[in-house]
Amino acid sequence: MFTVAALYHFTRFDDTSAIRGPLLDLCKSRGISGTLLLAREGINGTIAGDRAGVDAVIAHIRALPGCADLIWKESTATEPPFHRMKVRLKREIVTMGQPDVDPTAKVGHYVNPEDWNALITSPDVAVIDTRNDYEVAIGTFDGAIDPETKSFGEFPAWWEANKDRFHNKRIAMFCTGGIRCEKSTNYLIGQGVEDVFHLKGGILKYLEEVPQEESAWDGECFVFDSRVSVGHGLKEGPHQLCYACRRPILPQDRSRPEFEEGVACHQCATETTEEDKGRFRERQKQIALAKKRGTHHIGGLT
Numbered sequence: 072m073f074t075v076a077a078l079y080h081f082t083r084f085d086d087t088s089a090i091r092g093p094l095l096d097l098c099k100s101r102g103i104s105g106t107l108l109l110a111r112e113g114i115n116g117t118i119a120g121d122r123a124g125v126d127a128v129i130a131h132i133r134a135l136p137g138c139a140d141l142i143w144k145e146s147t148a149t150e151p152p153f154h155r156m157k158v159r160l161k162r163e164i165v166t167m168g169q170p171d172v173d174p175t176a177k178v179g180h181y182v183n184p185e186d187w188n189a190l191i192t193s194p195d196v197a198v199i200d201t202r203n204d205y206e207v208a209i210g211t212f213d214g215a216i217d218p219e220t221k222s223f224g225e226f227p228a229w230w231e232a233n234k235d236r237f238h239n240k241r242i243a244m245f246c247t248g249g250i251r252c253e254k255s256t257n258y259l260i261g262q263g264v265e266d267v268f269h270l271k272g273g274i275l276k277y278l279e280e281v282p283q284e285e286s287a288w289d290g291e292c293f294v295f296d297s298r299v300s301v302g303h304g305l306k307e308g309p310h311q312l313c314y315a316c317r318r319p320i321l322p323q324d325r326s327r328p329e330f331e332e333g334v335a336c337h338q339c340a341t342e343t344t345e346e347d348k349g350r351f352r353e354r355q356k357q358i359a360l361a362k363k364r365g366t367h368h369i370g371g372l373t
């Protein structure tokens with residue numbers, strides 16, 4: 072059984088390159104896999120490994136400048152959710168493209184999972200899912216508004232085009248682990264919205280703490296590792312990944328005529344050219360050969 076830790080923390084890093092090396096070395100020495108993003112605004116990512124290794128990496132991160140109160144969310148996986156360890160330097164740890172947004176200055180009101188249902192069923196509350204369209208497609212809260220964005224960077228434009236719909240409404244927002252809401256609530260506050268709320272710990276914390284019989288969640292929650300989705304109690308869901316478009320699919324979707332392993336699924340079959348599909352087939356061939364040798368191809372799982 073593998074321990075999976077999802078984390079993020081907004082703080083000021085003056086020299087991310089100096090942080091990267093020791094962090095990557097520690098992860099590799101302890102057999103940890105996953106992806107961590109470093110930017111001047113903080114750290115974000117998910118790691119997996121044995122209990123002692125994850126604990127060592129978390130302790131290292133909490134010792135970084137401004138990270139003593141880091142909060143992370145844990146779950147488990149029966150198979151390795153990642154096959155490599157990456158520590159990347161980025162401009163933002165979650166890309167919104169709004170240079171004036173600063174979650175360390177002010178964010179919306181945090182709402183604990185046990186109080187979330189009461190808030191989102193209030194008639195004066197509009198509930199907005201800040202995730203991407205393919206994430207929303209496999210699960211969301213009952214009655215939540217889907218902005219149908221393909222990336223988080225599209226959210227500000229969506230809000231500008233739709234803000235009049237929410238006049239005299241309190242706004243409640245949620246995302247997978249909470250990081251996108253740190254930015255989106257700060258953004259709305261900067262746009263003059265006064266009553267902004269967000270789910271503390273995100274969907275993952277809600278699914279962990281709220282009993283299924285009391286839940287307002289419908290479906291599964293997309294996660295960015297080889298588990299693809301989790302459900303109540305953070306149990307691994309049924310979804311798989313189309314490695315052509317990186318969208319979630321169900322096992323039965325593999326029987327659709329559009330599906331070809333690593334090449335296309337019903338969601339992306341018409342989005343790529345035959346030249347693209349030829350490249351994907353060659354990649355898939357190399358993945359199959361690597362698997363036969365007992366190794367992991369660079370183009371395979373994360």
